[in-house]
Amino acid sequence: MKLVFERSRSDRGTAYLEKCDLPSALPSEKFARKTPLRLPELPETEVDRHYTELAKQTYGVNSGFYPLGSCTMKYNPQINEEMAALPGFTNIHPLQAEETVKGCRQVCETLEKYLCEITGMDAVTLQPAAGAHGEFTGLLLIKAYHRERGDVKRTKIIVPDSAHGTNPASAAMAGFEVISIASDEHGCVDLEALKAAVGEDTAGLMLTNPNTVGLFDPNILEITRIVHEAGGLCYYDGANLNAVMGIARPGDMGFDVIHVNLHKTFSTPHGGGGPGSGPSGCKQFLARYLPGTGKEGSIGDVRSFGSNFLVAVKALTYILSLGREGIPAAACNAVLNANYMKVKLSDIFPMAYDTVCMHEFVITLEKLKHETGVSALDMAKAMLDFGIHPPTMYFPLIVHEALMVEPTETETKETLDEVIAIFREIFREASENPEQMHEKPVKTPVLRPDEVLAARNPVIRYDFEA
Amino acid sequence: MTGYVPNTPEEQQQMLKECGFSGFEDLYADIPEQVRLGQDALRLPDGMPEIAVHRAVEEMAAQNKVYRHIFRGAGAYNHYIPAIVNTIANREEFRTAYTPYQAEISQGVLQTIFEYQTDICELTGMDASNASVYDGAVAAAEACEMCRDRKRSRILVSQAADPKILSVVRTYSFGRDVEVVPVPEKDGVTDTDALQELLGSDVSCLLLQHPNFYGNLEDVDTAVQKVHDAGAKLIMSVNPISLAVLKTPGEYGADIAVGEGQPLGLPLAFGGPYLGFMAATQKMMRKLPGRIVGQTVDRAGNRTFVLTLQAREQHIRREKASSNICSNEALCALRASAYMAAMGPEGLRDAACQCSAKAHYLQQKLSEAGLAPAYPEAEFFHEFVTVCKDAEKVLSALDKEGILGGLPLSEDRILWCATEMNTKAEIEKTAAICKEVTGA
Structure with missing residues (x-):
């Protein structure tokens, strides 16, 4: 396979813009680029064929069976794409006045409401752009909560050794020390190890449930109780929510903060590594710390604008399609x-x-x-x-x-x-x-x-x- | 069956039976009774057939106002997207693939990322690019983290940078317990004298946006000199289209270049998905967060692309990783790369020249219409600030004509942007409407 640069020949490009009908007005010479810009120069036919060739050497869910554990590579419905391509969504500037973006708000608010219902949380932010981003956001809520209470000694996050690598990495980014606890012989949380690990320095526990070996931890209520009694909070990694959506809710299991992956559970395509979307949800007592509110207590923003909005449109389309019985x-x-x-x-x-x-x-x-x-x-x-x-x-x-x-x-x-x-x-x-x-x-x-x-x-x- | 479940109820019963289960109940036996949702307990509407979903979502889209003419930027820019870019980004193989863990069947997506990395290095004049992060503000925050040094606990951020970037850098710094110190702005640009005062042996880096939030060009040469003299790093946040004509971060001697990649073929889309690009010097390559694609050979000696330098990443290093990032914005990066392949160097330069020409014409026309430039001394690329008596009045007059005017920064200041999308006639019409309001 040739690289796009190897297909390039000078002056072969296609012109997409009309001739400028105004005099040139570039900034003065001291600001000018001197290095030549070596981007490919190809006629459109060649661009098209290049990417068609590359697409043929890419394996997607549409190509065949894709049982990548923990990634939930379910079919990505075509209607989702068509809805996300509506000009009434794609052509909206993120800084338009409120009264001109009512439709976008409706999409976001409806999706937030449905995600609250599915997860048993009270509030959701769509800001995080991926699961790991959601983890980071959720952990900052935990940090803000303890800080505000003056409980500054809570600096440790407990993470089972079966966890995704993002869990300890996110905890470290949020400034926590990571305490790894061994799993029991069934791959579940070892209750004795957990009891030994919790204490006055516990900020929280991060847990995936069903866990990463594909099992629903039967002691889940006991686990969240132990953490809460020690004064910590419980974080739910929603990577495996697909197994239990509509069956059981993390909010009812004792979790305080969660993230879900719209690009796993809610059928939005993964794009060869994004864009995803990893909304964070929490119980009411943490809602004031959520990003994007601009209100006192908020941890601030984790991105420039609102959300990976078009991904949210796809996820909402999916939930509307499946509904109460389909989930x-x-x-x-x-x-x-x-x-x-x-x-x-x-x-x-x-x-x-x-x-x-x-x-x-x-x-x-x-x-x-x-x-x-x-x-x-x-x-x-x-x-x-x-x-x-x-x-x-x-x-x-x-x-x-x-x-x-x-x-x-x-x-x-x-x-x-x-x-x-x-x-x-x-x-x-x-x-x-x-x-x-x-x-x-x-x-x-x-x-x-x-x-x-x-x-x-x-x-x-x-x-x-x- | 509902939704996209292909198995019929009969097939499901047969499968359950073959597995030795008497019903679905058996599959969920480990879930404690107290947390089991009852039948139909989920408070969601009933599932809808596609035709009804189509109608419902279209109705939401119809509630939005789509402007015919846009003069607003401030971090999200309205550029022409050649049709071929949408065609390429909609290829299902690219769209529905996961992160390319299995190189043998993922050469296509791996090569697109390698090409994207090359494009970003070419644009910025830097040595090494990653495969993207979530958006431009997160790229800036991750770049600050790359500069972290145990002995240097403060980050300087220019106050002439986009406040949204500053906000995200602050959030990330709250995580790491790092102090963020704003460098004051003076006359629409970073105050380099104040910068000198703030620099010290405890400063790890300066984040400078160029062109800055007000559209003005910064004195980067002075900034880079001062920052490097203090032993700190310079992070430049840049507009990718502007780099076709403006001096690159590489040429200035910056250590890291970051920016919002949305102008490179991504729709406005109410703010996302966008694309954060990051590029660094060779020396800082191994500090870059996230995926990086590298070239190697396969067993037969053929050129092959793989995910590489993974020892930096969360799935290997866990809490010691350079970042927690896993999924990035690969399909958006592919879009950007396809955009650059279609436009080519001349096309991109043309787009940049048109942005600048049209923005300068807009500034002149608005000035004649009573909206004076806020920073007449400053040079700018395609954004600038004006001063007038009643910004809201001006903007609502434009709104009535289907024109999205600049972003109001205060009661009397508006941040404008023009791109290749705006015609001369449209600019003149906009100025005429403004003139009616101001009475100039």
């Missing part, structure tokens, strides 16, 4: 699809936790690795040759040789059956002919990349001189 129905089928795959694989694939799972389950290939040398990475790479996206690899960190599978609710039984057959076929291959597994994939546009070289000798931009 829990989606959760139920997500959980059913995961359990179906798990049951159909568990005779040969060792499961990290062999109980009923929520929307995802974790395979551990430690034994296979030990016996044959075939790793979780090898297995994932082999799946690429079958035209499916592999599960999440090596996460959560507490499971060795982990593959985390999240089929989502939008896959048919036939697709699951086909994929189950592929998984089994690969396992058979791995057992019979382990050596060749290290060579996988062989049918993809490129083969395994040399990641060590990439990091040792970073080439992160095109070299025009080379």
